[in-house]
């Protein structure tokens with residue numbers, strides 16, 4: 163049977179109109195398209211790396227048939243990935259009478275803008291929050307703005323504005339919701355999409371089986387999920403993307419299945435999609451998700467991407483390794499299961515064959531005592547200096563099992579096997595954790611870099627074990 167001909171164009175809704183493009187390079191960004199092609203210059207370019215939020219736009223997509231809008235960074239979002247979506251820019255925002263939207267009006271009333279460069283991005287992030295939570299708490303506003311940098315106004319007036327947004331008349335996206343949902347639904351054809359420009363090709367598989375087929379045929383293709391890593395290769399390192407396979411739209415990679423024993427996450431599940439289920443199943447992970455990037459990046463970046471990139475400072479691998487997670491790798495119709503720690507072979511080297519992709523992550527629910535720690539220079543929107551996941555099982559006051567993993571301490575996310583051995587069999591007490599902290603020094607040789615010295619990293623890693631004892635062991639409930 164011959165494969166059907168791919169659809170040779172992408173189509174999406176931009177504000178109130180349809181856009182179709184057949185000449186699109188894999189590396190074309192949404193922000194360049196908006197500003198240079200469409201002359202929609204309300205979205206700004208500040209950092210071009212997902213950090214400042216000046217380029218924030220909303221992307222609406224169908225999730226189980228319902229239209230969901232999320233804030234994203236247009237600077238690192240690739241245009242091809244928007245097929246079948248609704249892109250909403252600041253130019254679309256207005257009040258029911260054509261004047262200022264209540265979010266914009268609140269920013270004016272509370273003097274939330276000075277130079278104005280950050281303002282469109284802040285308004286879009288607040289608009290996304292207001293659509294979900296019309297009367298947010300101050301903490302909810304702070305979390306929603308983690309990915310938005312304001313250099314001159316300061317955050318107090320912006321927070322005041324956010325807290326005072328009024329509902330007024332029918333909101334523009336609420337008014338359009340039924341029509342947009344119908345349009346996006348009608349566009350769902352399940353087809354593979356293939357577009358190209360200047361020798362750079364973008365492929366959007368029709369489903370997960372099609373993804374497997376595409377990668378078997380083109381094993382050198384770059385998989386792109388949320389593009390929160392790959393986007394920077396293009397905008398910061400000016401790397402070319404000769405052929406890219408986009409997977410962020412594949413519902414088959416977005417399934418979250420929970421049983422009594424485990425949670426299985428499709429590799430394409432984003433942080434924002436994972437945090438509800440993961441936070442409920444693993445209460446220690448709830449606050450941890452808020453420490454990862456900002457809302458825009460959490461709306462795009464995937465757990466699978468955080469693993470597949472092989473970074474020694476990715477935040478999810480240490481905490482997932484500590485919980486005993488496994489990953490499912492797939493090549494064609496063949497799947498294999500791997501303990502997550504075994505996936506990381508060496509710096510820049512993972513146990514993944516050409517044409518193979520990460521399909522899912524299975525996280526057991528091991529019970530016991532668990533913690534996830536992240537130490538970074540800034541509390542919000544920062545990469546870890548050291549991250550740690552710790553799991554302990556205690557029976558009758560004695561430690562019977564331990565899994566500890568660190569990020570930022572070696573060339574790969576790594577288990578602390580000597581520290582684990584120092585704990586197992588010992589009475590749950592300070593002495594055991596002191597012994598484990600001592601054992602760390604023998605098994606890790608961290609690097610010094612711009613984030614921290616080797617000595618600092620080691621001290622932090624050891625102190626996290628002491629913290630675990632104080633917070634979870636001595637003071638916490640001792641679970642069997």
Ligand SMILES: Cc1cc2nc3c(=O)[nH]c(=O)nc-3n(C[C@H](O)[C@H](O)[C@H](O)COP(=O)(O)OP(=O)(O)OC[C@H]3O[C@@H](n4cnc5c(N)ncnc54)[C@H](O)[C@@H]3O)c2cc1C
Nearest residue numbers: 212387388389390391392455463464467468470476477520
């Ligand atoms: C501003 C900013 C802040 C950030 N903050 C944090 C942070 O606090 N903590 C943190 O850990 N990370 C952080 N990151 C990094 C990034 O967000 C994460 O690593 C993210 O999880 C990557 O996922 P993605 O879907 O965007 O990956 P992509 O960029 O799409 O891909 C990353 C790599 O994984 C590969 N890949 C993706 N999916 C698959 C798959 N299913 N199978 C095989 N290969 C695949 C790609 O080919 C590529 O090599 C930040 C990034 C930015 C821009």
Ligand code: FES
Nearest residue numbers: 208209210215237
């Ligand atoms: S320009 Fe800074 S996040 Fe996009």
Ligand code: FES
Nearest residue numbers: 276277280312313
């Ligand atoms: S108003 Fe100038 S950066 Fe925020």
